[in-house]
Amino acid sequence: xxxxxxxxxxxxxxxxxxxxxxxxxxxxxxxxxxxxxxxxxxxxxxxxxxxxxxxxxxxxxxxxxxxxxxxxxxxxxxxxxxxxxxxxxxx
Amino acid sequence: xxxxxxxxxxxxxxxxxxxxxxxxxxxxxxxxxxxxxxxxxxxxxxxxxxxxxxxxxxxxxxxxxxxxxxxxxxxxxxxxxxxxxxxxxxxxxxxxxxxxxxxxxxxxxxxxxxxxxxxxxxxxxxxxxxxxxxxxxxxxxxxxxxxxxxxxxxxxxxxxxxxxxxxxxxxxxxxxxxxxxxxxxxxxxxxxxxxxxxxxxxxxxxxxxxxxxxxxxxxxxxxxxxxxxxxxxxxxxxxxxxxxxxxxxxxxxxxxxxxxxxxxxxxxxxxxxxxxxxxxxxxxxxxxxxxxxxxxxxxxxxxxxxxxxxxxxxxxxxxxxxxxxxxxxxxxxxxxxxxxxxxxxxxxxxxxxxxxxxxxxxxxxxxxxxxxxxxxxxxxxxxxxxxxxxxxxxxxxxxxxxxxxxxxxxxxxxxxxxxxxxxxxxxxxxxxxxxxxxxxxxxxxxxxxxxxxxxxxxxxxxxxxxxxxxxxxxxxxxxxxxxxxxxxxxxxxxxxxxxxxxxxxxxxxxxxxxxxxxxxxxx
Numbered sequence: 111x112x113x114x115x116x117x118x119x120x121x122x123x124x125x126x127x128x129x130x131x132x133x134x135x136x137x138x139x140x141x142x143x144x145x146x147x148x149x150x151x152x153x154x155x156x157x158x159x160x161x162x163x164x165x166x167x168x169x170x171x172x173x174x175x176x177x178x179x180x181x182x183x184x185x186x187x188x189x190x191x192x193x194x195x196x197x198x199x200x201x
Numbered sequence: 202x203x204x205x206x207x208x209x210x211x212x213x214x215x216x217x218x219x220x221x222x223x224x225x226x227x228x229x230x231x232x233x234x235x236x237x238x239x240x241x242x243x244x245x246x247x248x249x250x251x252x253x254x255x256x257x258x259x260x261x262x263x264x265x266x267x268x269x270x271x272x273x274x275x276x277x278x279x280x281x282x283x284x285x286x287x288x289x290x291x292x293x294x295x296x297x298x299x300x301x302x303x304x305x306x307x308x309x310x311x312x313x314x315x316x317x318x319x320x321x322x323x324x325x326x327x328x329x330x331x332x333x334x335x336x337x338x339x340x341x342x343x344x345x346x347x348x349x350x351x352x353x354x355x356x357x358x359x360x361x362x363x364x365x366x367x368x369x370x371x372x373x374x375x376x377x378x379x380x381x382x383x384x385x386x387x388x389x390x391x392x393x394x395x396x397x398x399x400x401x402x403x404x405x406x407x408x409x410x411x412x413x414x415x416x417x418x419x420x421x422x423x424x425x426x427x428x429x430x431x432x433x434x435x436x437x438x439x440x441x442x443x444x445x446x447x448x449x450x451x452x453x454x455x456x457x458x459x460x461x462x463x464x465x466x467x468x469x470x471x472x473x474x475x476x477x478x479x480x481x482x483x484x485x486x487x488x489x490x491x492x493x494x495x496x497x498x499x500x501x502x503x504x505x506x507x508x509x510x511x512x513x514x515x516x517x518x519x520x521x522x523x524x525x526x527x528x529x530x531x532x533x534x535x536x537x538x539x540x541x542x543x544x545x546x547x548x549x550x551x552x553x554x555x556x557x558x559x560x561x562x563x564x565x566x567x568x569x570x571x572x573x574x575x576x577x578x579x580x581x582x583x584x585x586x587x588x589x590x591x592x593x594x595x596x597x598x599x600x601x602x603x604x605x606x607x608x609x610x611x612x613x614x615x616x617x618x619x620x621x622x623x624x625x626x627x628x629x630x631x632x633x634x635x636x637x638x639x640x641x642x643x644x645x646x647x648x649x650x651x652x653x654x655x656x657x658x659x660x661x662x663x664x665x666x667x668x669x670x671x672x673x674x675x676x677x678x679x680x681x682x683x684x685x686x687x688x689x690x691x692x693x694x695x696x697x698x699x700x701x702x703x704x705x706x707x708x709x710x711x712x713x714x715x716x717x718x719x720x721x722x723x724x
Contacts, residue, residue: 126680129687129695143440146287149692150440150466151629151660170471173441 117185123159138182166191204364205387207276209429217431225265225436238350242273245349249327253278258305262286263438266331270306278362282370283416287691294318295379296372309334364388370575373516374634376623382575383516392568393519394425396540405431410454418516419488442466443473453481460489460630465660468499475503486510489630490662518602519569535615543567560619563608566601624715626655628663631693645685650705652713656722667696677701
């Protein structure tokens, strides 16, 4: 699977689910938090999406503003989780 | 003597000038520091043109500036109108036009978002703006917030207001139409503060975490009780539940008020709340809807030394009931009984008082009954009516508040929520009028019929569900319609589900049959 596929899926989820993100033509590095796009309930939707879509488990310790501040940072977070999951499996 | 809301602050300043009053992130102000800025800002607002009884909007996210503005507007003799930071330009415009707002305190980024609608507000004469990066093209005079706060130039201190004067207008939704402004006098706000301080036992040792918006009566009441009692209030807007947990520890928080959605977030299995202990946390309060029983049980396990107060109130009467924590084991589903100095009556459709077990409307009498809806005397007269149980000799001097909430009472006088008398929706602590959402659905130009109801939701209390009939000969993509709604309304108002129907169920008189839609959803 190409490296950026998670990126693309996350972007399309955010743009579909949060109309304000599409209206403001949010780019991958633009802030989602504190700009009215993602609130505490929106974060829950994003978490449920990445858990389902990428078969990862998001723990409370993972719920940090820096992991969810933009589409790019969510993608990085997901890749990171998957890498760690893969490493754990191969051991 | 304390008869205006800023008098409560002034008394605490005199008593505890060096006590920490207001905290937001790294910024910590003592009572003396808060008072100096409030006084300067009040004078500055008068120099901007504020005259007695002017409505001044405060469109800011939770911040030091928002807190200072509330008390400064009061001190300058104005009426503060807090506007929730999550509202969209169209909703801000409605509020500003409705209350004939003369001045608006906002931030540079928020001003950029509402700049296009400013010309739709003919009454607006000046802006006070927090931060730089002022957008270009705004024609109104702009005064920098910080300059007003820091420059001391008394504008004359003749204070003419009395406790009967309007202090605040809180905008909230009902069962129909656009949000309405509930008018609160100084006396009503102070009474609410004194009463809540009394039953929660709030003193100057309290450190209160404010996560609810000040545009919401229970949120506003937190800063009022804190400043009245000389306590510390810590502002903590949050996105992640763990940010609240961190603040509880780091700030040694003693009191926290929330709505059911907040508690559901904190009680999630993954939440870090359950990994710590909170010896400082003396009490938590719930309002804005019933707390789900499983959430309540989880919280009580995670917070064994914390008192849990279940409360109920509606903006039109500020605060109405609370359940004493010692009753929680016996009646975990009760909304409690009347707050101090308040009487709750349960009245049936014929106007008779209900006995135990009988369902009737909750009617509130006491010093926190509001002045009604700004500019809507007819609607006011439906909700605030003369007390029907007084001897005729007294006349119709006392107004009581008909809540629209159906309740029943047990043998010991404790109340239980049954439902709404009308179609109003309550979701994550917000009141939502179905017609306001329906209007936006119609604005899309894609539907010929629309009806909106609330359906039970574990996280939100109620979720917004829409039923639409496409325009003749067209097909309709519910997702596209939902996206349209998301561009027009804040997230809490956007329907969670949209179902396409051939036609809407109607009553014999031709109106939309909302109960039939609710039955269809099994709610």
